[in-house]
Amino acid sequence: MLFNSLDFALFLPIVFVLYWFVTARNLKLQNLLIVVASYVFYGWWDWRFLSLILFSTLVDYLVGLGLSKQENLLKRRVLLWTSIGVNLGFLGFFKYYNFFLDNFIEAFSFFGRDISPNSLNIILPVGISFYTFQTLSYSIDVYKRKLEPTRDFIAFAAFVSFFPQLVAGPIERASNLLPQFYARRTFEYSKAVDGLRQILWGLFKKVVIADNAAEFANMFFNTPADYPGSVLFLGAVFFAFQIYGDFSGYSDIAIGTARLFGFSLMQNFAFPYFSRDMAEFWRRWHISLSTWFRDYLYIPLGGSRGSLAMKVRNTFIIFVVSGFWHGANWTFIVWGALNALYFLPLLLARKNRTHLGPVAENRILPSLREIWQMASTFALTVLAWVFFRAEDMAHAMAYLKGIFSTSLFTVPKGAHFLGSAMHPFVLFFLLGFFILIEWFGRKEQYAIGATLSSQPRFLRWLFYALLIFMLGVFAQTNETPFIYFQF
Amino acid sequence: MNKEILNLLKKGLLFAAFAIPAYLVLLLITANWAPDPLKRNINFRMGSYGHMHSRLKEVRESGQVELLFLGSSHTYRGFDTRLFEAEGWRVFNLGSSSQSHLQTQVLLQRYLQSLRPKLVIYEVYPGTFATDGVESSTDILSNDVVDRYAWTMVLKTPGLKVFNTLVPALWSDWTGQKSTYIEEAVKGPDTYVPRGYVEMELQHYKTVRDTSSREWTWRSKQLRAFAQNLEMLKDAGAEVLLVMAPIPPGHYRNYKNTAVFDSLMQNHGRYYNFNDLMLLNDSLHFYDAHHLNQLGVEAFNRELIKLLKDYWLAL
Numbered sequence A: 001m002l003f004n005s006l007d008f009a010l011f012l013p014i015v016f017v018l019y020w021f022v023t024a025r026n027l028k029l030q031n032l033l034i035v036v037a038s039y040v041f042y043g044w045w046d047w048r049f050l051s052l053i054l055f056s057t058l059v060d061y062l063v064g065l066g067l068s069k070q071e072n073l074l075k076r077r078v079l080l081w082t083s084i085g086v087n088l089g090f091l092g093f094f095k096y097y098n099f100f101l102d103n104f105i106e107a108f109s110f111f112g113r114d115i116s117p118n119s120l121n122i123i124l125p126v127g128i129s130f131y132t133f134q135t136l137s138y139s140i141d142v143y144k145r146k147l148e149p150t151r152d153f154i155a156f157a158a159f160v161s162f163f164p165q166l167v168a169g170p171i172e173r174a175s176n177l178l179p180q181f182y183a184r185r186t187f188e189y190s191k192a193v194d195g196l197r198q199i200l201w202g203l204f205k206k207v208v209i210a211d212n213a214a215e216f217a218n219m220f221f222n223t224p225a226d227y228p229g230s231v232l233f234l235g236a237v238f239f240a241f242q243i244y245g246d247f248s249g250y251s252d253i254a255i256g257t258a259r260l261f262g263f264s265l266m267q268n269f270a271f272p273y274f275s276r277d278m279a280e281f282w283r284r285w286h287i288s289l290s291t292w293f294r295d296y297l298y299i300p301l302g303g304s305r306g307s308l309a310m311k312v313r314n315t316f317i318i319f320v321v322s323g324f325w326h327g328a329n330w331t332f333i334v335w336g337a338l339n340a341l342y343f344l345p346l347l348l349a350r351k352n353r354t355h356l357g358p359v360a361e362n363r364i365l366p367s368l369r370e371i372w373q374m375a376s377t378f379a380l381t382v383l384a385w386v387f388f389r390a391e392d393m394a395h396a397m398a399y400l401k402g403i404f405s406t407s408l409f410t411v412p413k414g415a416h417f418l419g420s421a422m423h424p425f426v427l428f429f430l431l432g433f434f435i436l437i438e439w440f441g442r443k444e445q446y447a448i449g450a451t452l453s454s455q456p457r458f459l460r461w462l463f464y465a466l467l468i469f470m471l472g473v474f475a476q477t478n479e480t481p482f483i484y485f486q487f
Numbered sequence B: 001m002n003k004e005i006l007n008l009l010k011k012g013l014l015f016a017a018f019a020i021p022a023y024l025v026l027l028l029i030t031a032n033w034a035p036d037p038l039k040r041n042i043n044f045r046m047g048s049y050g051h052m053h054s055r056l057k058e059v060r061e062s063g064q065v066e067l068l069f070l071g072s073s074h075t076y077r078g079f080d081t082r083l084f085e086a087e088g089w090r091v092f093n094l095g096s097s098s099q100s101h102l103q104t105q106v107l108l109q110r111y112l113q114s115l116r117p118k119l120v121i122y123e124v125y126p127g128t129f130a131t132d133g134v135e136s137s138t139d140i141l142s143n144d145v146v147d148r149y150a151w152t153m154v155l156k157t158p159g160l161k162v163f164n165t166l167v168p169a170l171w172s173d174w175t176g177q178k179s180t181y182i183e184e185a186v187k188g189p190d191t192y193v194p195r196g197y198v199e200m201e202l203q204h205y206k207t208v209r210d211t212s213s214r215e216w217t218w219r220s221k222q223l224r225a226f227a228q229n230l231e232m233l234k235d236a237g238a239e240v241l242l243v244m245a246p247i248p249p250g251h252y253r254n255y256k257n258t259a260v261f262d263s264l265m266q267n268h269g270r271y272y273n274f275n276d277l278m279l280l281n282d283s284l285h286f287y288d289a290h291h292l293n294q295l296g297v298e299a300f301n302r303e304l305i306k307l308l309k310d311y312w313l314a315l
Helices: A006-022 A027-069 A073-110 A128-143 A153-161 A174-182 A189-222 A229-260 A278-284 A287-301 A308-326 A330-348 A368-389 A393-403 A424-440 A457-474 B003-033 B052-060 B081-085 B101-115 B134-143 B148-156 B160-174 B220-235 B258-266 B294-312
Strands: B067-070 B091-093 B119-123 B190-193 B197-200 B239-244 B271-273
Touching (some): A027 A073, A027 A128, A128 A174, A128 A287, A189 A229, A189 B003, A278 A330, A278 A368, A330 A368, A424 A457, B003 B160, B052 B091, B067 B101, B081 B091, B101 B134
Parallel strands (some): B067 B091, B119 B239
16 A cells, blocks of 8 residues: 555544544554554555565564573574574565576576576565564564563564554664554644644655656656756756655655654654765665664674774675665665765765764854755765666666766756656756755754744644645656655 | 544644635636646646637537537547538537547537437547546536536546646636637637537658557446447437547557457447558658548548448438
C-alpha cells in the first residue's frame, strides 16, 4: 500500500479508530492490531511475502530467547550467526542472486569459458532491506547484552512489521522502538497534530516536489544523447530533488503516522542539502542507515582508529557496502566508492566533524563562505547521484560525458522541456518555495515543525490550506511508488 | 471518549470548514485567472481544442437527424458532415476529444431523445476502450451543463483533474458564463464546420519510423459503458454501425492485438475496420499519428458513403 494512495487514505483512519477506540484499554490487543494492520498494509502489495517477514520475526524472536538462556560463548555466537545467516540469506537471495550470477558468468567468459546457468526470475520483496536490518539490530544488541530479549512475541512482531516504517524506514533500533511496544500509549493532542503536520509536509515533498522533478529527470536520463550538457546537469539536479523529496517525504509520512499512534521514530533526514561538507551531508542523509552501518559495521571494524590504511579501508568498506545495500548494480557500488573518496580527505585531515550544528545558526541568511560550501557540497552530491540514477555504468558514463562537454555552457531552450506536462518555470518556482521553507525550518525536526506551530492559528491554517491546494493542483494524477521501495 | 481525541476531531472539523472553502476559492482564482502552466490539474477550458462548445450549442437546437456520428477526435475530425449532407442526409457529428464510452453515454443520455437518429456511426478506436476518460470528462464538464448525468460521469472517472475541473464548471454554470460564451469558428488551423465537423488546414504527417510493438489494454468499465450505449441506442430504435476510422498504416501495424479487437467488435454488431478496407498513405492522407487530413477524410468518407448507400439505403 502506498502512502500517497486512496487505499492508505482509507486504511489509516480505520486503523486509527480501532486503535484508540476499540483496543486502547488492552496493550496486547493494541499491539496485535498493529501486527494485523501491518500485515494487511504489506500484504496489499503481495501477501505471499508475508511469510518472509513472519519467518524472520520467528527466527529473531527465538534467537533472542535462546541468547537470554545461553551463557556459552560459542553457542551464543551460533545463535547470532543463525540470525545473521537467515536475514542476510533472504536479502542475498532475493536481492543479489542474479547480480552475483551475472558477474560470475562474465568473469568466466573473460577467461574464455562460457557457462550458461539459468538466472532466476526473482521478485524483490518490498522493504526487505529495511526490516532485515531492523531485526538484525535486535539480535546483535541482545547478543552484545545491550538489550534485554523480549518474551512478548506480539510486541516483537509489531516491532518488526510496524507499518509506518516497514517498507522504507527509518530503520529503527530495537533499543528505541521495541520498549515503546511494552508501554501503554496515551493519545496526546499536540503529538497527533504534529504528526499530521509532518504527514502533510511529507506528502508535499513526495507528490509535489519529487514526482514533478522526476518527470524532467526521467526525460533527460532516458535519452541523454538528445540534450546538451546544461540540460543534463539540470536533469541531475532535478534527480537530486526527486530522491530527497521522495525518500525524506516517505520518512516524514512514516514518522508522522507513527506519532498518530503514540510512537516516536528517529529523524531520518536533517536538511542534507544545507550541508557544508560531505561529512556533514552523511550525518544528515538517511541517518537511520548511516548510523546503522556506523554502529554495526564501521565501529566493529575499528572505525577511524588504527593506521592510515585501516582508516581508508574502513571508510571504503562502509561506503561501498552502503552503496551495495541500495541495489545489486555496479552503479551503486561506484556511487558508494565515490562518496568514500569525497569523505576520506575530511577524515584524514580530521575535519570530518567541523560542522555539527545547523548552518547560519543564529542568522537568517548564510555567509558567502557558507553559500560556497553548500553549493560545492551539493554539486559533488549531484555528480554522485548520476551513478545512483543510471541504469548501468555505460549509461552513467554517457550521461557524465554529456554534462562535461562544451554544451554545458549552452543555454537550455524551451524545446528541451517539451514532452513534460509541467512547465519548467513552474518546477523552478516549486523548488524555490520548497528550498525557502526548508531553509527557515532547518533547525527543526522537519521544515514546518516548531517554527510554524508558534504562529497564529489563522496563518498556520492558511499555510496548510495552501499546501493542500498545491497538492491538489500540482500532484501527478497517477500514483507513483516511492523510489526506496525498490531497495 | 478521550478528551484529547475529541479535541482533535473538533479542531479537524474546524480546519476542514476553513480549508475546503479556501481550496475552492484558490481553485476558482487559478482556473479563471492563472496562466496555463499553473493549471496542471485543472482542465477547465471553455472552447478549447475540438470546438466542443460550438458543437454542444448546435446539438441543443439540432432536432432530428438521420445519421449521428459518435466517438473521439477520430470522429469529429474524420467524418465531414458536408459530404454526408451532400447526399441529402441530415447528420450530426457528436465526437469530442478523447471521447470514451463513459462520455458517449452522457451525451446520449442528454441528446438521444432530441436527435432520434435512424443510423448511428459509432467510431470505435481501440484507444477509447483503454483510456481512463479523464480528458474527455473535463472537456464535457467545461462546455456543457453539469447535470445529474455529469455527476454520474464524475463518479465513474474520479480523480483530481476531474474534481478540479468540476468546481469551476459548476461556478460557470451558476454565473451563466457558459451560456454567454461565444466560441470563434476559426482557431489556428482548425475551422468549425456546422453540424459538428472540424476541418484542419491541409498538413502532411512526417512519418516516424517506429517499429516497436504495442498492445491496447482495454478497461472493463469502458467495455461495460460501450455495451450499455449499444443497448440504449437499440432501445431508441437506432441502427448502429461500428466503424474504426483509418489511422496511419505504419502506426496501426505496430499494434499486436488488432485482430482480437476486430473480433470483439464483431461480437457487438455490424463492424467495419477501414484500416483493412482502404489503402491509405501515412504522409499523403494523415496529418499526425492519429488523424486523417482533409484528403484522407474525403477518401475515407467516400468509401463510407458508398458502403452506406449499398447496405443502408433503406434508412
